[in-house]
Amino acid sequence: MFKKILSFILLLLITVPVTVSCADTGTSNKQTSQADTETTEVYQSAEEEDPLIPVINDYISSLAKGYNFAGETFTYFGTGWQAPSKEEETGDVMSDAYYFRQREIEETFELTWHNAFTEGNGDPEFNATVEMVKQDVLAGVGAYDAAYGIDMHCQLLLINDALYDVSVFEKLDFDREWWPDGFEEDYSIAGAMYFLSGPIVSSFFQDGSSVVFNKQVAEDYGIDGLYDLVKSGEWTFDKMFEIASAVPENKSGSGVYRYGNPGGITTLVAHGMSLVKFDENGTPYYEETLSKELSDIADRFSKIYSDDTQTVNLKGYVTDRWEKLEEKYGYEDRDDMFADGRMLFMFTPTDDAADLRRLDVKFGILPVPKGSADQEDYVSYAFPESVCNVFIPKSIKNPAKTDVILEAMAALGYKYFKQVYYDNMLKSRTVYDYESKDMIDIIFRTKKYDLVSILDKGANMNTAGIMTNLFNFSVTESSESLASRHFINSKIANSNIKTILKNIEAGQKR
Secondary structure: OHHHHHHHHHHHHHHOOOOOOOOOOOOOOOOOOHHHHHHHHHHHHHOOOOOHHHHHHHHHHHHHHHOOOOOOEEEEEEEHHHOOOOOOOOOOHHHHHHHHHHHHHHHHHOOEEEEEEEOOOOHHHHHHHHHHHHHHHHHOOOOOOEEEEEHHHOHHHHHOOOEOOHHHOOOOOOOOOOOOOOHHHHHEEOOEEOOEOOOOOHHHHOOEEEEEEEHHHHHHOOOOOHHHHHHOOOOEHHHHHHHHOOOOOOOOOOOOEEEEOOOHHHHHHHOOOOOOEEOOOOOEEOOOOOOHHHHHHHHHHHHHHOOOOOEEOOOOOOOOHHHHHHHHHOOOOHHHHHHOOOEEEEEEEHHHHHHHHHOOOOEEEEOOOEOOOOOOOOOEEEOOOOOEEEEOEOOOOOHHHHHHHHHHHHHHHHHHHHHHHHHHHHHHHHOOOOOHHHHHHHHHHOEEOOOHHHHOOOOOOOOOOHHHHHHHHOOOOOHHHHHHHHHHHHHHHHHHHHHHHHHHHHHHHO
């Protein structure tokens, strides 16, 4: 009976317009405009049922035949937006999506789901989550079956050998469609695996890298056919630079800029680069010598992205970048500058692109360009600032139960979160044209994860690490200025990785 109700609710979620934000998952339902309604109708008329949903339903049914956890409780621990605030339907679409997932898991495996979490989304709450997991492991209590946190908040648990190696689980099937392609390879550490991401958390549908373009600016300068370029595989950085040259250099500073907010790591990953390398034993490390590929990218891109006549340029990512933006350009927020027609292209995470719908601007979403024409596919970096990982405390009492439930969480996360966040918001509600939905399909199909923000020296509750910051500067500095800092930072970061692995090895021997 409950599954029939769920099917009806899913239909409502697809057909009823909703608004969901990144930091606050749907605390308000806003009145929609006529343009939004028309876009929704166009999208809905062309939308076909996701063929993966019946596959997931059959898979969960077959999984349940071999496992029953009657009378047991599954405790999911963390903070903020990755769990509903009530053990009931709330009318908030994202909170309800979590609720529907946990209800189906409860019904299917005959267990009780318990959300144990701290209120809020900020650093203090993540600090508390990490510390409580660490203390649970040290005490051997085993209060939590699974937990979650943002990339850069998780290193403390690795250093303290507090995490369970999920690579030994038998039911986690990374070849299935609800796990990101290549995820197992990207997130393995010397043959072990301590973090899970993808549709198992809703942030999967927030944290992709993208490029947005201002449609009015494009029209003013005779630029069109961008979607066709992407679909044909010809959307490269060379092509983007060629197209953007239709916009004159902004020598006065009062005109239109070709590019805004260039991201170093986004650009490097889009070229197919892995920031963390792996040796023959699967041990992660950073190259200590600046590679020719990185050197060439730094020299080429810095000439464009450091040119104040072409690019909205704040010389990299710094904590006071918004204050510098207002001081230099007169705008408190880069989105306002984009909406005001001052940029053609802007690099942005998909959740920030979604937030543009609050402004009066017609825009389109594109994947980040390929590094070159002979590159097989686009590569979209999964931003560490919003990548939530599920991890398992080493103190868990029933690994077999956690193994099965994690796989179910991933499959059902796709089923429920995609319907609400991806289809309804990003595809039909956020953008003002039907074709952008195809672009978003590409972005999430080609997402790439990297361990840089988890293993980085200095990555902690409040800031990214030294290699992350270095890579983000890589497209605004020449290779000459980059090389010395790259050598020093990589040696420090490699020493940090050795410390992490040493502590894990020592824990395994205890």
